[in-house]
Amino acid sequence: AMIDCLLNGGTPVQALGYASNRLKASKEKLLMALEGDLSEEHILIAKMQRRHIDYLYDKLAELEDELILRLAPYRPAMELLMTIPGVDTLSAAELIVEIGTDMSAFGSAAKLSMWAGVCPGNHESAGKRYSGKTQKANRFLRSLLCQIAWAAVRTTSQFKSKYQSLVIRRGTKRAIVAIAHKVLRPSKFEGHRPTIRHERHPAPMPDHGTMSLEFRRT
Template sequence: MNFAELTRYRKTQVDARAREIQRLEKVLQDAGIKLTSVASAVWSASSREIIEALIAGERDPAVLAQMAKSRMRAKIPQLEEALYGHFGAHHAFVAKQIIDHIDYLDSAIGALTQEICERLLPFEPAVALVASIPGISTITAQVIIAETGGDMSRFPTAEHLCAWAGLAPASYESAGKRKPAGTRHGSTS
């Protein structure tokens, strides 16, 4: 598996993790638990502890709300109200499966990231240079280096690289008039 395949597979695992978190939120909503109306995210340390307590059988909103950590502690009254619901055994079973799958995906993403970092060690200066561009994280820089192979000499100009990546807008010219055509889809390699 080359660098690009590793970074692409990591992306699929990150996307799968995001879908599982959305699925967990849907299970909670189905049970009448409105955790995200108080918490900024359904997948935080406080939220996970509350969900695991729900899975273990705790249903008292006052007890569950006391599990809040840091900034969520200021919202305990709203949290109690949000935790009234009808979380049943079937919700607990599905939520447990989802949490187990998220944990597996976290482990897989960590292993993939470690492998990518090890394989990109020879390209570390290039990754650092690309990551120094405002708005580009180290992970995005890794993907750029993996997709281009780190050899920019095959692109005569920056415009050629942008066109290859699908970032350069296409234009059509007819009778001396240029018409914008949006951006192309980029390289399929």
């Protein structure tokens, strides 16, 4: 909004009025950043770039709509995932694309967590922890799970209280990874499991026959 104000002929002071309260920089620093000479050429190029960014966002929205449409046969699985705090329609679709719906393909819950990059290492000796780094894994899935974790800790769920207790001891980043792990962590590979059956699968998804999807909700 601040940039749009400048491009439409507004002054730095007027543009400052559109600053978000979430910005960490002081108003003085923001005003210094907004001040400067904008030539007609600068404004022309900036407006072209702005329109291009808006175009890309529109196309991204179209692709997201198409993704959800193609995953219509997996709607029951998506609705199951959406019972997890922080998971919306799009993130549920992205989880299915990245993970699938057959949890047995990963062998165990621990292997799935490691592949997703949200299972911290536990290198300890005499009670001392030497490393908490996660192993190399699916970066997109890790990023997606962390986004879901951020959304989850803003809900009135157990994720929020768990995050508040972890962030004091581990810091923000490690606490979010821990919440991401809790979001992903499957139930035991035994007992009663929700099962989703499809006679035919859409082309983009592999044919796994009977599919089971398990996620712990607490």
